[in-house]
Amino acid sequence: MKDFFKLKTISEVLARLGRFAALEPESVPLSQAHGRILAEDLVAAEDLPQFHRTVVDGFAVQAQDTFGASPGTPALLQVVGEIGMGEAAAQPLRLGETVRIATGGMLPPGADAVVMIEYTQELDSHSLEVFRTVAPLENVLQQGEDVRAGVPLFPAGVRLRPQDIGLLAALGVTQLKVYRRPRVAIISTGDEIVPFESPLRPGQMRDSNAYALAAQVESAGGEPCRRGIVPDQLNAWQEQLAAALPESDLILLSGGSSVGTRDWSIAAIQSFPESQILVHGVAVSPGKPTILAVIGNKPLLGLPGHPASAMIIMEVIGRPLLARLGGLKSVEASWGQTITARLSRNLASSLGREDFVRVRLRSAADLPWADPILGKSGLISTLVKADGWVQIPLHTEGLEKGEIVEVHLFRP
Amino acid sequence: MKDFFKLKTISEVLARLGRFAALEPESVPLSQAHGRILAEDLVAAEDLPQFHRTVVDGFAVQAQDTFGASPGTPALLQVVGEIGMGEAAAQPLRLGETVRIATGGMLPPGADAVVMIEYTQELDSHSLEVFRTVAPLENVLQQGEDVRAGVPLFPAGVRLRPQDIGLLAALGVTQLKVYRRPRVAIISTGDEIVPFESPLRPGQMRDSNAYALAAQVESAGGEPCRRGIVPDQLNAWQEQLAAALPESDLILLSGGSSVGTRDWSIAAIQSFPESQILVHGVAVSPGKPTILAVIGNKPLLGLPGHPASAMIIMEVIGRPLLARLGGLKSVEASWGQTITARLSRNLASSLGREDFVRVRLRSAADLPWADPILGKSGLISTLVKADGWVQIPLHTEGLEKGEIVEVHLFRP
Numbered sequence: 042m043k044d045f046f047k048l049k050t051i052s053e054v055l056a057r058l059g060r061f062a063a064l065e066p067e068s069v070p071l072s073q074a075h076g077r078i079l080a081e082d083l084v085a086a087e088d089l090p091q092f093h094r095t096v097v098d099g100f101a102v103q104a105q106d107t108f109g110a111s112p113g114t115p116a117l118l119q120v121v122g123e124i125g126m127g128e129a130a131a132q133p134l135r136l137g138e139t140v141r142i143a144t145g146g147m148l149p150p151g152a153d154a155v156v157m158i159e160y161t162q163e164l165d166s167h168s169l170e171v172f173r174t175v176a177p178l179e180n181v182l183q184q185g186e187d188v189r190a191g192v193p194l195f196p197a198g199v200r201l202r203p204q205d206i207g208l209l210a211a212l213g214v215t216q217l218k219v220y221r222r223p224r225v226a227i228i229s230t231g232d233e234i235v236p237f238e239s240p241l242r243p244g245q246m247r248d249s250n251a252y253a254l255a256a257q258v259e260s261a262g263g264e265p266c267r268r269g270i271v272p273d274q275l276n277a278w279q280e281q282l283a284a285a286l287p288e289s290d291l292i293l294l295s296g297g298s299s300v301g302t303r304d305w306s307i308a309a310i311q312s313f314p315e316s317q318i319l320v321h322g323v324a325v326s327p328g329k330p331t332i333l334a335v336i337g338n339k340p341l342l343g344l345p346g347h348p349a350s351a352m353i354i355m356e357v358i359g360r361p362l363l364a365r366l367g368g369l370k371s372v373e374a375s376w377g378q379t380i381t382a383r384l385s386r387n388l389a390s391s392l393g394r395e396d397f398v399r400v401r402l403r404s405a406a407d408l409p410w411a412d413p414i415l416g417k418s419g420l421i422s423t424l425v426k427a428d429g430w431v432q433i434p435l436h437t438e439g440l441e442k443g444e445i446v447e448v449h450l451f452r453p
Numbered sequence: 454m455k456d457f458f459k460l461k462t463i464s465e466v467l468a469r470l471g472r473f474a475a476l477e478p479e480s481v482p483l484s485q486a487h488g489r490i491l492a493e494d495l496v497a498a499e500d501l502p503q504f505h506r507t508v509v510d511g512f513a514v515q516a517q518d519t520f521g522a523s524p525g526t527p528a529l530l531q532v533v534g535e536i537g538m539g540e541a542a543a544q545p546l547r548l549g550e551t552v553r554i555a556t557g558g559m560l561p562p563g564a565d566a567v568v569m570i571e572y573t574q575e576l577d578s579h580s581l582e583v584f585r586t587v588a589p590l591e592n593v594l595q596q597g598e599d600v601r602a603g604v605p606l607f608p609a610g611v612r613l614r615p616q617d618i619g620l621l622a623a624l625g626v627t628q629l630k631v632y633r634r635p636r637v638a639i640i641s642t643g644d645e646i647v648p649f650e651s652p653l654r655p656g657q658m659r660d661s662n663a664y665a666l667a668a669q670v671e672s673a674g675g676e677p678c679r680r681g682i683v684p685d686q687l688n689a690w691q692e693q694l695a696a697a698l699p700e701s702d703l704i705l706l707s708g709g710s711s712v713g714t715r716d717w718s719i720a721a722i723q724s725f726p727e728s729q730i731l732v733h734g735v736a737v738s739p740g741k742p743t744i745l746a747v748i749g750n751k752p753l754l755g756l757p758g759h760p761a762s763a764m765i766i767m768e769v770i771g772r773p774l775l776a777r778l779g780g781l782k783s784v785e786a787s788w789g790q791t792i793t794a795r796l797s798r799n800l801a802s803s804l805g806r807e808d809f810v811r812v813r814l815r816s817a818a819d820l821p822w823a824d825p826i827l828g829k830s831g832l833i834s835t836l837v838k839a840d841g842w843v844q845i846p847l848h849t850e851g852l853e854k855g856e857i858v859e860v861h862l863f864r865p
Contacts, residue, residue, distance in 0.1 A: 071649070071664060072664065072667070072679075075667075075668035075671055075672075076668075076671075076672075076865050089833075090658065091653060091655070092655055092656065094658075094831070096759070096829055096830075096831050124656075125644070125656075126643060126644035126645040126656075126685070127643075127644045127645035127646070127647070127654075127656050127657045127658075128645075128655075128656045129654070129655035129656045144758065145643060145645050145658065145758060146645070146656070147645075147655060147656035182829055182831045182832070186829075186832065187831070187832045187833055187834050188833075188834055200865050201865075202668070202863055202864070202865050203665050203666075203668035203669045203671075203672060203764065203863075204665055204764060204833065204836035204837050204839075204863065205837055206664050206665055206667075206668045207661045207662065207664055207665025207668075207760060207764065207833050207836070208661070208833045208834065208837050209664075210649045210659060210660070210661035210663075210664035210665065211649075211658070211659050211661035211760070211833055212659075213649060213650070213653070213659055215649070215650050231538060231539075231557060232537070232538035232539045233538040233539035233540075233557050233558070233559075234539070235539070237483070237622045237623075237625060237627070238625075238627050241503060241625070242539075242541070243503070243504060243540075243541035243559060244504065244536075244537075244538075244539050244540045244541045244558070244559035245539045246502065246506075246539075246557065246623070247622060247623050247624075247625055248622070249619045249620070249622035249623035250619065251622075252483060252484065252618050252619055252621075252622035253615050253616060253618055253619025253622065254615075255484070255487075255618075256487035256488075256614070256615030256618045256619075257615040259487055259488075259615075260487075260488075260615060267484075273538070346556065346557060347508070348619055348623070352615065352616055352619065378790055378792070378862065380790070380792065381793065381819075381820070407793075407857075408793070417508055417594060417598075418508075419506070419508050419594045419599070420594070420598065420599045421501075421599055421600075421616060421619050421620045421623055422599050422600055422620065424616035424619070425616050425617055425620050427616075445819075450790065451614060451615075451616065452614070453488050453612050453613075453614050
């Protein structure tokens with residue numbers, strides 16, 4: 042057991058996540074692909090647009106017919122028809138001719154520019170005066186200008202945003218491969234923990250971590266399943282793990298990783314034949330008693346029972362782990378957005394330990410201030426008051442007031 | 454009609470959103486409240502925790518019994534029992550006594566501190582040596598230290614994050630009031646637009662905006678309903694609006710707001726008895742031909758047909774409008790996070806027009822660079838390449854290379 046207690050650094054823990062592969066891809070219709078992680082490299086199968094389109098209401102012309110045109114010396118063109126919306130021109134446009142066209146309409150062959158209606162005057166139904174020179178391709182969206190057939194669109198491993206969905210719709214991609222969402226079992230432990238709907242007796246606490254963790258799993262793109270509270274008995278642990286494993290891609294143990302006397306989680310994990318404890322103890326505050334294990338090929342993350350510890354470890358290790366399973370390319374992407382801020386007070390830390398300090402952002406003239414929210418790791422309210430977290434690196438004794446820090450934002 | 458065409462500024466448009474009220478609240482169980490917008494002010498009904506708890510494994514003591522204790526001069530205490538997890542102590546702790554206690558356990562009456570097990574040695578089952586002084590309340594989470602009964606928790610109008618859900622679970626809040634999610638009808642128009650699954654004939658375009666807008670609605674917490682493509686005929690418009698209104702809280706018209714000849718949207722809106730055009734035309738690029746209207750008490754947003762224009766207007770006006778309906782307190786919150794960056798090139802604009810420029814972020818030593826992604830508003834790819842948008846204010850002629858800008862990030 043002893044070497045389990047050699048504390049690992051966060052980067053050592055993250056390196057161990059590499060053994061877990063992305064879940065299998067599934068095919069979804071485009072209408073369900075928003076927010077999902079792409080599981081194939083997509084290449085444009087066609088040009089967008091597939092024809093020269095006008096971006097204004099006006100008249101399609103051969104640009105050379107307008108060269109030198111001005112309000113004083115208008116060009117005179119013969120109106121030979123009108124392009125209906127969604128229709129192709131019946132015949133090519135010749136020199137001296139023009140056709141009426143509305144925004145989004147397809148230019149006829151031969152036309153290479155469009156004069157806005159504001160710069161024209163119709164003398165009669167066949168004659169048009171043009172008061173302005175247009176250059177070739179002026180007011181025209183060229184075939185392939187948005188996307189050219191054959192160009193790479195998105196690599197596998199990116200999360201699809203609304204505009205990405207729009208582009209794929211424009212290219213007629215009706216169905217695509219995305220990674221399956223990880224199903225995450227959340228198992229709570231502790232004889233003092235009761236279901237949160239129950240009345241409390243003295244000494245009891247409600248199972249709040251399971252709810253916070255479930256929301257974090259949702260926020261990271263997973264599907265949480267709260268599996269209730271396991272009594273502090275080895276056989277209860279073994280039964281619950283055996284039941285959860287076939288239905289889950291990741292198991293979260295809440296409160297099952299302290300060195301307390303009633304800690305059965307290590308024994309329960311090791312009672313499974315193909316199990317391995319990868320990490321037991323992380324050089325981090327809060328969150329030191331974290332466990333990372335594998336049973337068969339399924340990862341298990343044992344989170345500390347203190348609410349702030351559990352949620353911080355879920356952000357710092359749980360999100361990257363869900364990202365691995367979910368197929369997201371980068372750990373940075375799983376951590377989400379950072380804001381550059383200025384620390385508003387000194388923060389002490391210990392050499393050889395990484396600290397994750399909750400901070401609130403406060404606007405200032407240039408960079409916002411990051412106000413540390415200090416408090417015991419048993420407090421939930423420190424997280425509620427905070428906008429994000431700041432990492433104090435392993436080999437420093439702290440950060441000084443005024444230092445520039447990157448704040449990792451908590452997400453809804 | 455004429456005064457409709459007096460262009461409004463973005464802030465004038467946003468001011469007009471004040472007439473739309475939040476939708477009615479609905480009661481949801483806590484397990485469904487994550488990401489929802491709170492519709493009531495929540496106050497703590499009880500203390501959290503409800504009793505003094507230990508945050509370490511060890512022995513509960515009266516702190517004064519340990520004063521002066523050290524490895525050379527240990528304090529000797531009588532072990533009178535053990536506190537079971539989730540149980541209240543049977544009897545108060547007297548001077549000279551101690552009880553064994555595990556992390557999360559309830560201190561017995563009379564105890565005011567906990568000695569960590571590492572600083573003790575049991576001589577026999579009744580005698581304990583303590584090698585360290587503990588101060589009163591050391592290693593103790595006090596009753597009410599996390600939250601005190603009666604304190605405000607969250608005001609109505611905030612979006613509930615995972616840690617907020619955790620706090621509410623800890624306090625036993627099983628059911629709460631949130632605002633109903635806005636149901637958003639998305640109606641596409643244009644005789645050149647075809648369903649995105651259809652094969653394209655020359656001159657036709659796929660209905661990509663409906664898909665991008667639906668994803669934006671989801672991202673803003675609404676429930677999108679794509680209602681297909683309406684032909685450019687007044688009665689078709691009227692029928693579709695009449696069908697959509699009773700089933701929707703907001704109607705988005707995609708492509709129905711140009712001044713083109715086949716624009717029936719204004720006429721269709723005005724054919725409803727209790728309708729009013731609030732805005733027709735916004736002093737903005739892209740997105741000038743935007744319409745804001747009300748039919749009965751339902752808002753209608755007419756978006757330009759160009760993909761970049763439609764998506765930018767949905768970000769800049771649509772999100773705040775959904776925020777109003779959804780009960781979110783601030784427009785800033787609806788726009789989401791900003792990143793401070795440095796503009797990498799000059800950007801021209803016109804006085805009296807706000808520009809929303811798509812930018813890509815590129816890391817640099819201090820502030821990231823914001824690289825403008827220029828291109829016609831008919832291009833979707835400019836949005837796909839961008840990480841967010843920068844606003845060029847109304848009364849400037851542009852921004853200069855090196856200027857500090859706030860980048861509003863596009864969200865997944």
